[in-house]
Amino acid sequence: MTENIQPTQGELEILQILWKKGPCTVREVNELLNATQDKSIGYTTTLKIMQIMFEKNLLSRNDSQRTHVYSAEVRESNIQSALLGRFLDAAYKGSASKLAMHLLGNHKTTPDELAEIKALIDKLEKNKPA
Amino acid sequence: MTENIQPTQGELEILQILWKKGPCTVREVNELLNATQDKSIGYTTTLKIMQIMFEKNLLSRNDSQRTHVYSAEVRESNIQSALLGRFLDAAYKGSASKLAMHLLGNHKTTPDELAEIKALIDKLEKNKPA
């Protein structure tokens, strides 16, 4: 199911907020969007996008109150993995190692993170012995 | 310069072909696009996109002959890194290690690739001693 989901840029920004904050009203999301970003987005714009996301089942909502409360219906790591798979194909033609090289090479990764990644590689190597 | 370049999906597919094959005519690119993919794309569609890419300086062209020959004006690894940076922000909020986890965890990476990545990490750790 999750693999075919393709949230747009705007939708992803809203999902990020809901993943971090938990269930929110449209106004809360809109205010956080405007607080985080440089540009300012109208309330009805945020509302519209969230309504569309609701129709796509990216969000659920509690409308027992006048003010609806929206929740993410998709898991952060699922969406990330799906997007990553697509990105890997589109930009790297599937070469995960090339992507990893750029990732580690260009972006300052903390020593802790490097150690963590190395530990994961060790684990993978043990699980799949040559 | 390169950091601000944002090729679209369609443009990226054309760049992939030119990166792999070197300079090509519109017809060659169009045939390769249709050979690679499931969907079929009209010749003038490919032409139009490549003309737009030319205007954006993503491509250069040799029009000394009636049949123009196009070349990529941007380097593969530059574009990949730029796209990766954006993707990392949009989908992972900048957490490179989380992305790396998904990358190594979900996509089968060969033992050789794993060793290569581990070697890179070792090098990074030596260059930046705690």
Added chain:
DNA sequence: TATTGTATACGAAACACTTCGTATTTAAGC
């Protein structure tokens, strides 16, 4: 030079996402 095949140029339609104005609904307070 007229014909034919192929190339480029141009413009408009199709499509998807974003944006917001305005209408409508709703709940609370007077």
Added chain:
DNA sequence: GCTTAAATACGAAGTGTTTCGTATACAATA
């Protein structure tokens, strides 16, 4: 019950990309 403030619903315009029909240019050749 009326008024007001705030929420949702709706519709349409704005924006960027893709798609392609059609016009035009060009070169080879009959």
